[in-house]
Amino acid sequence: MSGPLAGVKVVDLTTVVVGPICTRTLADQGAEVIKVEAPGGDILRYLAAGSRTPAMSGKFINFNRNKRSIGLDFKQPEGLAAMKALIAEADVFVSNVRPSGLVRAGLDFASLQAANPRLIHCSILAFGRGGRYFNRPAYDPVIQSMSGVAATFERATGEPRFVPMVMTDHTTGLIAAQSIGFALYRREKTGLGEAIEVPMFENMASFVMTEHLGAATFEPPEGPTGDGRLLSPYYRPxxxxxxxxxxxxxxxxxxxxxxxxxxxxxxxxxxxxxxxxxxxxxxxxxxxxxxxxxxxxxxxxxxxxxxxxxxxxxxYSTIDDLLDDPHLQEVGFWNFDEHPTEGRIRRTSVANRFSGGMREETLPAPQLGRNTREVLAELGWDEARIAAMLDSGAAFEGVK
The missing domain is CATH 3.30.1540.10 (formyl-coa transferase, domain 3)
Structure with a gap:
């Protein structure tokens, strides 16, 4: 394995898109990512049409390459103990679990720091600490609605609507990956880990208002908010x-x-x-x-x-046009792999290039709990302990 993050071990307790795009970005750059899934697994396994086998939707495959999956039930002491043992050996822990849930499980930064003072603890939140929305749940449409993304369409066309992609998840997830890179750099200088909180709402409000604060940048305002060019109904193909x-x-x-x-x-x-x-x-x-x-x-x-x-x-290109775009063909954007359970699949390549080396291997998106036994064995747990966990349901392989 090569790439700028080769040697970095990431424990990934994220689901849907905002967390998995963060950890896939780290994995694509060479990090070892262990995806920890609760019984039933990441809901994204089921949220898209076109799957060939249960719990392996095309969308899940696209967001979870280059990862291994371990199935753990945190409600059982042995499952939670395995999780904490993984984090004790990790460089980075990423979650999009609500902060109150992390505290209850003892997976917050304060609880984990003593066992691993070099840990980078990244918590992707819906809303930032200190405000009245803190600890509320949210998905991408909620954030698009609250952050002004949907309002830009109302200003342009007279009707609010959502960008038909989970744009706030993508954007926040990439900001989280960037923040982790910053923290790893500081750790190289100080030797110490730190906690990072990456809130979706504030990041997207910043994204929108940096573009559209406009004349309201000045106090008192010199005019209305909004970039009239971007909000024009003619700002489109x-x-x-x-x-x-x-x-x-x-x-x-x-x-x-x-x-x-x-x-x-x-x-x-x-x-x-x-x-x-x-x-x-x-x-x-x-x-x-x-x-x-x-x-x-x-x-x-x-x-x-x-x-x-x-x-x-x-x-103007349609979504289907991109499948045959000549430039994308020439730069090797599309790759075809043989997935162990899904057969021949198409995937995107990593768009950015590093002259110092890129990740050389590509791991297929894992079945739920596919790597449970091997990851537990890497912790030094013997076959008897692993078998007992599997029997009790504290650890599991496959859809339950």
Whole structure:
């Protein structure tokens, strides 16, 4: 195993998306990740259509590669003891369990620190400590609704809606992985671990408001919140004669080339469009102009014209189009593996590259409890103790 995180051991007590995307990111960079699952397993095993075998949905497979799975029942003393023994040997512990649940189980940072002072303890929360929402449960739609993500659609289209991806989970999970990297770097300098709390609500409120605080940055405000360009109903792929296209001129050279291409060179002298600040103040008019002009030709015609003029342009791609995108094919984005239970599967590659080395092997997303025996054996527990745990249900293999 290679990669920048080779040698880092991670105990992963997360479910659904926000935690698993964090730990998959660590695993993809070479960390050894042990996914600890309670009876029934991660609910994501069941939350997507298209599975071939029970508890192995396509979505679960995509978020849990490069991990091993151990099944433990924390309600039984031996199950909880195994969990604490794993964490005592780990570099990183990641959970998206509510803080009150961690405290009850003795898995909070204060309880674990004495046994492992080098531990990086990362708790992904719905809401940050100190506020009235702390310890409430939440999923991605709740955070999209509260953080202003859904409100951006209302400002743009008149109706609030969710981004049709679990975007707040993805974003927060990646921030958690980044934070763990920061903490590991500090530990190299100090020798000490630390607790990290990564709240979904505050991170996404920051994400939205960094973009849309706008004139309310100033106190008192110099104008309304919101970036009018991004909240325009025309900020989307625009219709052509036969489909959709995104043409996005920004600086003067691009904007003037765009105006030449659509046959409106006189607008380069128009005070509404003659500079970046003018086009910002008149974004609604500039965007509407673009929308109307692009209807005159086909997508392929516009792509050829704008590419020749060095105007940023892209044809609109469907989700299915990405499966055959030539650039993704050329950079090796898609990989095909033989999964031990699911047969031939398609997976994405790691997009980022490190000249010092990447993870060389890829572990298939594990069946529930597939690695229970081997992980317990690595703790030094003998066959008799492991067998007793399996008999009692304190540890388990497979769906129960």
């Amino acid at each position: 625009l219709p052509t004669k036969d489909g959709y296209i995104t043409a996005h001129p920004n600086n003067n050279a691009q904007a003037f080339a765009f105006l030449d291409a659509i046959g409106r060179p006189e607008l380069k002298e128009d005070p509404r469009f003659c500079s970046p600040i003018a086009r910002t103040h008149h974004a609604a008019e500039f965007f509407e102009l673009r929308c109307e002009a692009l209807k005159a030709k086909t997508t392929a015609e516009w792509v050829e014209i704008f590419t020749a003029a060095d105007v940023p342009v892209a044809p």
